[in-house]
Amino acid sequence: MRLSGKVALVTGGSRGIGFATAKILSENGATVVITAKNQERLEKSTLEIHNAIGIAADIRNTNDVKNVVNKTIEKFGKLDILVNNAGIFPKIKQLHEIDEDEWNEVLDVNLTGQFRFTKEAIPHLKKTNGSIINISSDAGLKAYQGFNADAYSASKAALILLTKCWALEYAKDKIRVNCICPGVVDTDMTKPFLETRKDREFMDSEHPLGRIGQPEEVAKAVMYFASDDASWTTGAILAVDGGESIK
Ligand SMILES: NC(=O)c1ccc[n+]([C@@H]2O[C@H](COP(=O)([O-])OP(=O)(O)OC[C@H]3O[C@@H](n4cnc5c(N)ncnc54)[C@H](OP(=O)(O)O)[C@@H]3O)[C@@H](O)[C@H]2O)c1
Numbered sequence: 001m002r003l004s005g006k007v008a009l010v011t012g013g014s015r016g017i018g019f020a021t022a023k024i025l026s027e028n029g030a031t032v033v034i035t036a037k038n039q040e041r042l043e044k045s046t047l048e049i050h051n052a053i054g055i056a057a058d059i060r061n062t063n064d065v066k067n068v069v070n071k072t073i074e075k076f077g078k079l080d081i082l083v084n085n086a087g088i089f090p091k092i093k094q095l096h097e098i099d100e101d102e103w104n105e106v107l108d109v110n111l112t113g114q115f116r117f118t119k120e121a122i123p124h125l126k127k128t129n130g131s132i133i134n135i136s137s138d139a140g141l142k143a144y145q146g147f148n149a150d151a152y153s154a155s156k157a158a159l160i161l162l163t164k165c166w167a168l169e170y171a172k173d174k175i176r177v178n179c180i181c182p183g184v185v186d187t188d189m190t191k192p193f194l195e196t197r198k199d200r201e202f203m204d205s206e207h208p209l210g211r212i213g214q215p216e217e218v219a220k221a222v223m224y225f226a227s228d229d230a231s232w233t234t235g236a237i238l239a240v241d242g243g244e245s246i247k
Contacts, residue, residue, distance in 0.1 A: 001029030002227045007076045009033045009068070011059060011117055012086030014045040016187030017135060020215035021083055021222045026050050028223060030081065033072045035059075059086050059113030069120040079124040081226045084114040084159075085135040089189050095150045103151045110155035118166065122175070129174035133225045134163050135218070136181045136237070138245045156181075160237055167235030176234040178225040183241025184212040208243030 008025045012018035013034025022045075026032045032052040036042045039056040046054035055071055057064035072079055087110045090102055114134060125132065139149075140156025163179035170177065184190055184203050190212070194200045204211045221240045224230055239245045 002223075002229070003081075004029035006030040006080040006226075007033070007072065007078055008081035008083065008226065009035070009072055009079060009117075009121065010083040010085060011035050011113070013083075014038065014042045014054070016189060017182065017185060017215045017218045018083070018085040019045055019049075020219035021085060022049050022052060024216070024219040024223045025081065025083075025226060026052055028227070030226075031076055033068070033076075035068050036086065059116065060108045062116055065113075065116040066120055069117070069124070073124060078128050079121055080128045080130045082117060082121045082125065082130070082132045083135070083222055083226075084117055084132065086113060087135065087155075087189075089152055090149050092149050098150060106149075106151035107155050110152065111158050114159060114162070122170065125175045126170075126173045130176075131226055131230075132166065132175065132177040133222050134159050134177070134179040135222075136160050136163070136179050138181050138183050138239065138241050141181055141237075141239065141245045163237065164235045171234060176225070176230065178230065178233060178236045179238065180218060180221050180225070181237060181239045181241060181245065182213060182218045183207055183239070183244035185218060186212055186214055206244060207241065208247065211242060213240065213242060 008030045010018050010022045013022040014036035022032045022034045026049050034054050035057045037058050042054040042056050046052050055068045057068045090106050136159040137156040139153045140160045163177050167177040218240050
């Protein structure tokens with residue numbers, strides 16, 4: 001088992017990419033703490049994952065975030081892997097149509113939320129020479145005509161650069177920090193874009209490999225970064241996107 005004895009924390013682990021990630025980490029021997037906002041859904045998802053506990057938290061709330069990390073340490077004594085995955089996708093609007101509350105909400109969850117968890121986790125990851133995996137997006141790598149949700153793109157681009165900053169800063173502590181940029185993945189987040197057969201065919205055709213991705217295909221990349229297979233890899237930005245970002 002590649003992650004035997006490891007303790008992993010997955011934010012947004014109740015659904016989609018986070019759920020698939022929590023599952024694969026646990027299947028590879030890790031004890032997994034999953035966190036999400038909606039308690040009921042979190043409890044249901046936790047039951048489906050072997051060796052996992054769920055701790056509800058709103059990533060926008062610093063005390064909630066501290067509570068998740070503290071409880072993880074109280075219960076399991078350490079933290080080896082942090083997967084910064086929780087995120088929201090706002091309504092697609094042009095910049096001049098976005099009001100400031102919408103802008104702030106997206107940055108609060110997708111960017112400041114990752115800062116909050118990382119800040120609390122770092123002292124513990126220093127002790128284990130741990131690993132952080134940030135889930136960004138192709139939207140952080142390039143602009144999309146007619147598909148822009150500017151706050152989302154800004155949050156995801158910032159996470160890409162923060163990956164490199166944190167990787168450089170904490171390399172002396174032997175903490176590895178890597179980042180994954182998915183293309184369109186079949187989850188609740190993308191449901192509004194996949195409603196009709198025509199929508200789905202369009203989304204499939206946007207990806208050079210001819211289809212959108214499945215959450216498990218992103219989770220496998222997380223698994224790689226979390227394991228010793230990536231022991232000499234830090235600051236890497238990996239597109240897992242059916243080739244979408246090379247267009
Ligand atoms: N799906 C894609 O095509 C795609 C592409 C590129 C990047 N990504 C990124 O991949 C990550 C996962 O996306 P997904 O598609 O799996 O999303 P999803 O199915 O919508 O799940 C989002 C997860 O984030 C949690 N979350 C949202 N707001 C939260 C908050 N305020 N506090 C705590 N948890 C919160 C949700 O928990 P609750 O249900 O409890 O709110 C849920 O567990 C996101 O960062 C997303 O931006 C996704």
